[in-house]
Amino acid sequence: MDAGGISDLDLEKYDADEQVKIICLGDSAVGKSKLMERFLMDGYRPQQLSTYALTLYKYTTTINGKTILVDFWDTAGQERFQSMHPSYYHKSHACIMVFDVQRKITYKNLPNWYKELREYRPEIPCLVVANKIDADMKVTQKSFNFAKKQGLPFYFVSAADGTNVVKVFKDSIQMALSYKKNSNDFMDEVMRELEVCEFE
Numbered sequence: 001m002d003a004g005g006i007s008d009l010d011l012e013k014y015d016a017d018e019q020v021k022i023i024c025l026g027d028s029a030v031g032k033s034k035l036m037e038r039f040l041m042d043g044y045r046p047q048q049l050s051t052y053a054l055t056l057y058k059y060t061t062t063i064n065g066k067t068i069l070v071d072f073w074d075t076a077g078q079e080r081f082q083s084m085h086p087s088y089y090h091k092s093h094a095c096i097m098v099f100d101v102q103r104k105i106t107y108k109n110l111p112n113w114y115k116e117l118r119e120y121r122p123e124i125p126c127l128v129v130a131n132k133i134d135a136d137m138k139v140t141q142k143s144f145n146f147a148k149k150q151g152l153p154f155y156f157v158s159a160a161d162g163t164n165v166v167k168v169f170k171d172s173i174q175m176a177l178s179y180k181k182n183s184n185d186f187m188d189e190v191m192r193e194l195e196v197c198e199f200e
């Protein structure tokens, strides 16, 4: 914190034209962190410990001449579904929901993640991601109907070889931006009002 009470992290926001928050959900070891790393660092380290708590990745990009600051939130999934802290969902603009094509249980758990997401964020775009297709390309012939049933965009990806990773993340940023622009989300409106008031 500096004397004015604005942290370094907050200062970045003032240089950006727009800021969005994108969260990642899914069971433990489906590859959430690896996907983030692949997109952000364009690298992939095969072995890593499970994410312990919260990792916040900051990413800046330019879209139509505007500087967009993206906060990607990554947290440790659980072996079995467990509720996330409400602050994880708070003011998020899009969600990337991941399962592992090699482990059926991680697909079966998607409705649990989705239900909780919708309790906190009824309207935000949600992208469903089938990860680890490098392990067995035949899985792309299978149908995973959860996304279709819910009317959500669906992607086959691999953090290991990079298939579709950039596409998913770029799409998520676009969707987050259009959600933020067009949202009629009542709570968002209230929060915006409160933010404005803070500076008055």
Ligand SMILES: Nc1nc2c(ncn2[C@@H]2O[C@H](COP(=O)(O)OP(=O)(O)OP(=O)(O)O)[C@@H](O)[C@H]2O)c(=O)[nH]1
Pocket (backbone or CB within 6 Å): 026, 027, 028, 029, 030, 031, 032, 033, 034, 035, 045, 046, 047, 048, 049, 050, 051, 052, 075, 076, 077, 078, 131, 132, 133, 134, 135, 157, 158, 159, 160, 161
């Ligand atoms: N073959 C293959 N393995 C992957 C891929 N993505 C991740 N993995 C492996 O899966 C394991 C778990 O990946 P993480 O990214 O740590 O999983 P996570 O979802 O962040 O797990 P938590 O932090 O516990 O919630 C690691 O050993 C990775 O190397 C992939 O696309 N293909």
Ligand SMILES: [Mg+2]
Pocket (backbone or CB within 6 Å): 032, 033, 034, 050, 051, 074, 075, 076, 077
């Ligand atoms: Mg992780």
